[in-house]
Amino acid sequence: MMICVSISESVYSFSKRVQGFHELVARMVCEDYGVEGLLNSVLENLIYEFRFFKYKPPQTKVGEVGLVAHTDGNFITIIHQHEVEGLQIKTKDDQWIDVKPNPSSFVVVAGDVLQVWSNDRVRSCEHRVMMKEDKVRYSVGLFIVAQGVIHAPEELVDDEHPLKYKPLDIAEYTRFTIEEGAARQGSRLQAFYGI
Numbered sequence: 001m002m003i004c005v006s007i008s009e010s011v012y013s014f015s016k017r018v019q020g021f022h023e024l025v026a027r028m029v030c031e032d033y034g035v036e037g038l039l040n041s042v043l044e045n046l047i048y049e050f051r052f053f054k055y056k057p058p059q060t061k062v063g064e065v066g067l068v069a070h071t072d073g074n075f076i077t078i079i080h081q082h083e084v085e086g087l088q089i090k091t092k093d094d095q096w097i098d099v100k101p102n103p104s105s106f107v108v109v110a111g112d113v114l115q116v117w118s119n120d121r122v123r124s125c126e127h128r129v130m131m132k133e134d135k136v137r138y139s140v141g142l143f144i145v146a147q148g149v150i151h152a153p154e155e156l157v158d159d160e161h162p163l164k165y166k167p168l169d170i171a172e173y174t175r176f177t178i179e180e181g182a183a184r185q186g187s188r189l190q191a192f193y194g195i
């Protein structure tokens with residue numbers, strides 16, 4: 001029982017710190033696009049889900065897929081890998097690059113909802129897990145999830161950036177991403193909007 005209490009306290013305090021880091025990232029995004037006045041309304045509409053992942057060592061060969069390529073359907077995800085590598089990010093020129101684990105580093109992954117909110121200024125990032133070492137792999141992620149209906153603020157719509165997406169109903173999009181599953185080829189956001 002004591003162990004449970006101390007684990008839940010540790011998880012809570014760790015996730016609170018990562019939440020603080022996310023708030024900094026959100027501030028940087030808003031400042032970068034000249035909409036710092038919107039920061040509070042963006043943050044107010046978010047909830048935080050902390051998830052733990054455990055990947056078995058590769059069953060047949062080293063270099064097995066642990067998690068298929070996908071973009072996250074939420075706003076932003078912050079990932080931390082514990083010791084064993086595996087996370088890969090796809091670059092703009094379609095190259096997969098390894099993200100090496102480091103005790104003090106976190107990976108900030110833009111999700112589909114940030115792409116909609118930013119009117120395509122920030123693109124959701126394709127990533128996957130490749131099991132390259134013959135070891136169990138642990139990672140944690142703080143999934144920052146928007147609620148309600150998300151649309152690009154008018155400040156981010158202009159002649160150079162015409163409105164790209166109709167308002168996104170998060171509940172409807174979540175249902176769609178669950179039905180499509182992570183294994184779908186191509187962008188779920190594009191499929192949802194039929195573009």
Ligand SMILES: O=C(O)CCC(=O)C(=O)O
Nearest residue numbers: 053072079087127129139
């Ligand atoms: O385990 C990881 O490093 C990534 C997990 C992930 O991308 C996800 O659950 O969406």
Ligand SMILES: [Fe+2]
Nearest residue numbers: 070071072127
């Ligand atoms: Fe992901």
